[in-house]
Amino acid sequence: MTDTHEVLGSRAFFHFGLFTADETVRRVPVLGRIPSQEIEPPFRRANSFFFRFPFTTFGIIFGWWKDTDLSEEEAILLAMSGYGLDLYDEDLENDDTRDLIRRNIADNVEDLDDEWQIVQALGLDVD
DSSP: OOOOEESTTSSEEEEEEEOOOSSOGGGSOSEEEEEEEOSSTTOOEEEEEEEEOTTSSEEEEEEEOBOOOOOHHHHHHHHHHTTTOOOOHHHHTSHHHHHHHHHHHHHHOSOHHHHHHHHHHTTOSOO
């Protein structure tokens, strides 16, 4: 997940991102709203703004954190839904789906401890 940068110790933050959805660059607006979710305590949430630099997939996301009372599992599931991943218990019973999810997590998480926490939170550590 992306590291956010707090602005002068306040609730304001920003981070950089790549907008690589299934659509072409022309279909991703230059300005818009996008949810941001922390997956580490205190599990804050924001309805952020983004600016995509024209003719690129690179952009900046900025927002204002709001406190939540989410559990770690709820925060991770919300963060994953921002990537268009809607998981249901029935989907997780399929071995191919479980393997694909594990591979995606491994490809996108740099720290092995973080990877293991996500896999455990999703119940993917047991076959």
